[in-house]
Amino acid sequence: MIEFRGVTKQFPDGTVAVAGVDIVVPPRKTTVFVGSSGSGKTTLLRMINRMVDPTAGQVLIDGTDVATLEPVGLRRGIGYVMQNSGLLPHRKVIDNVATVPLLRGEKKAVAHARALELLDTVGLDRSLADKYPSQLSGGQQQRVGVARGLAVDPNILLMDEPFGAVDPIVRAELQQELLRLQGELGKTVVFVTHDIDEAFLLGDQVVIMQHGGQISQAASPAEILANPADDFVADFVGANRGKRALHLTEVDGRRIVVDDDGRPAGVLAS
Amino acid sequence: MNLLLDGIAWILDPANWTGVGSIPERIAQHLAISATVLVISALIALPIGTLVGHTGRGKELVVTVSGGLRALPTLGLLTLLALWLGIGLQAPIIALVVLALPPLLAGAYSGLESVDRRTVDAARAMGMREGQIIGKVEVPLGMPIIVGGIRSATLQIIATATLAAYIADDGLGRFIFAGLKTRDYAEMLGGSILVILLALAIDGLFAIIQRLVVPAGVRATRTRELRSRPPRPRAVVGRPITEGNPE
Numbered sequence: 001m002i003e004f005r006g007v008t009k010q011f012p013d014g015t016v017a018v019a020g021v022d023i024v025v026p027p028r029k030t031t032v033f034v035g036s037s038g039s040g041k042t043t044l045l046r047m048i049n050r051m052v053d054p055t056a057g058q059v060l061i062d063g064t065d066v067a068t069l070e071p072v073g074l075r076r077g078i079g080y081v082m083q084n085s086g087l088l089p090h091r092k093v094i095d096n097v098a099t100v101p102l103l104r105g106e107k108k109a110v111a112h113a114r115a116l117e118l119l120d121t122v123g124l125d126r127s128l129a130d131k132y133p134s135q136l137s138g139g140q141q142q143r144v145g146v147a148r149g150l151a152v153d154p155n156i157l158l159m160d161e162p163f164g165a166v167d168p169i170v171r172a173e174l175q176q177e178l179l180r181l182q183g184e185l186g187k188t189v190v191f192v193t194h195d196i197d198e199a200f201l202l203g204d205q206v207v208i209m210q211h212g213g214q215i216s217q218a219a220s221p222a223e224i225l226a227n228p229a230d231d232f233v234a235d236f237v238g239a240n241r242g243k244r245a246l247h248l249t250e251v252d253g254r255r256i257v258v259d260d261d262g263r264p265a266g267v268l269a270s
Numbered sequence: 271m272n273l274l275l276d277g278i279a280w281i282l283d284p285a286n287w288t289g290v291g292s293i294p295e296r297i298a299q300h301l302a303i304s305a306t307v308l309v310i311s312a313l314i315a316l317p318i319g320t321l322v323g324h325t326g327r328g329k330e331l332v333v334t335v336s337g338g339l340r341a342l343p344t345l346g347l348l349t350l351l352a353l354w355l356g357i358g359l360q361a362p363i364i365a366l367v368v369l370a371l372p373p374l375l376a377g378a379y380s381g382l383e384s385v386d387r388r389t390v391d392a393a394r395a396m397g398m399r400e401g402q403i404i405g406k407v408e409v410p411l412g413m414p415i416i417v418g419g420i421r422s423a424t425l426q427i428i429a430t431a432t433l434a435a436y437i438a439d440d441g442l443g444r445f446i447f448a449g450l451k452t453r454d455y456a457e458m459l460g461g462s463i464l465v466i467l468l469a470l471a472i473d474g475l476f477a478i479i480q481r482l483v484v485p486a487g488v489r490a491t492r493t494r495e496l497r498s499r500p501p502r503p504r505a506v507v508g509r510p511i512t513e514g515n516p517e
Contacts, residue, residue, distance in 0.1 A: 046395075049395060051391075051394065051395055072397050072398075072399055073397070074397075075395060075397035076396070076397030077397075080392070080395040082388070082391070082392055082395070083388075084388060086388055086389060086391065086392025086395075087389075087392070088389060088392075088393065088406075088407060089386075089389065089485070089487045089488050090410050090485030090487045090488055091487065092487070099396060100396050100397060103396070103397060103398065103402070132486060132487030133487060134487055134488070135487075148396070
């Protein structure tokens with residue numbers, strides 16, 4: 001369990017990225033922080049592995065304040081997946097995946113064997129192990145990034161807009177893959193995105209952030225849709241319009257679901 | 271043209287290839303001075319440049335200081351140091367180190383600076399220590415530029431090491447100064463040609479090294495990589511500058 005207690009981050013230039021955030025990230029679930037740029041969602045994520053230290057408040061992992069932990073050791077125990085994969089361009093795929101285990105002093109043979117298994121886990125062919133990141137497609141690179149994040153079998157997996165830079169088809173594929181993986185592995189996933197559809201798809205808990213680093217609402221996707229906390233949330237999730245404002249019409253005796261523009265979205269199963 | 275032929279004839283004269291102060295001996299001295307200077311200046315400049323490139327701090331100071339060092343006339347500095355330290359190799363070595371520091375510093379910090387910040391951020395987020403980030407990520411990826419700095423420094427050292435002969439009996443500069451004194455222009459020109467050839471040969475060697483240190487995974491997409499393109503399109507390519515020349 002990760003807990004934010006009254007967490008504030010003010011940068012030296014005076015910008016307040018996060019303002020008094022209290023939130024609990026439940027274990028073995030996916031929590032998605034969603035908001036537009038400048039809402040502090042990435043800053044919150046980076047506080048978990050001390051890439052950013054809060055100026056006030058505490059971040060606790062299983063009851064331990066991370067400020068009391070040594071950053072390097074803490075980071076080696078937490079999986080981190082970032083946008084554009086962040087792979088080391090001068091290292092082969094297998095060495096990229098094995099980076100953290102090797103840093104922790106594991107034997108090379110063991111780390112490499114595990115890295116190959118991880119390639120299977122994320123749905124990559126083992127023949128890619130000896131390629132360099134630049135020789136892979138964007139989607140493949142991102143899968144390698146996920147494999148690297150899982151390399152030390154961490155309890156916590158931080159994902160900072162991991163699918164932001166790939167095309168929509170590959171993104172949909174990677175999202176399904178993450179759902180499958182999460183079903184198998186049951187990690188505590190903290191996921192950051194600006195895409196509300198992605199948040200609703202992946203999140204058990206969705207945390208909607210607004211500009212200035214405050215939480216507007218934290219709940220399950222269904223609760224947010226059923227009961228948006230305020231106009232900002234309703235507007236952000238588009239509850240009252242477009243493809244989420246669905247209603248029924250009857251065509252030839254069957255009930256068809258249409259969206260706000262009258263475009264058919266599906267058939268109501270009875 | 272005759273003078274040039276005289277110079278070449280002087281180089282090819284077998285008498286100049288044996289005995290005390292022969293061409294091979296002078297070349298060896300010249301290389302020894304250059305290597306000494308390179309090692310000393312690299313030991314000073316590479317750690318500082320690496321630290322500046324890694325932290326991004328102190329860059330202004332380094333740019334200012336190395337700009338100042340660059341502006342120092344080496345011959346003037348050498349004369350001053352010689353008056354202070356006397357005849358011998360100390361003065362030229364110090365003067366040459368001062369000459370070599372700016373390109374080495376610039377190579378080191380721009381080499382590290384050239385590494386994509388996102389890559390560095392990812393390395394840190396994975397749990398690399400700062401030293402590991404430098405050693406395993408920034409230095410390997412910045413190596414071609416770092417070696418570029420060493421290459422440029424070496425070229426300047428070899429060319430300028432002729433000045434060592436100004437106050438010491440050392441290096442290929444001896445031929446130039448001796449020729450000047452005795453009005454033996456063949457010897458003077460021969461010495462100059464030897465310096466040029468030596469500089470070109472060593473520079474060629476570094477050009478090869480510079481290619482070899484490009485990391486494998488980076489070489490694969492070097493031409494496609496955005497950062498290796500010039501930041502602004504060159505105006506003259508295919509399109510003449512029309513400023514002050516309205517159509």
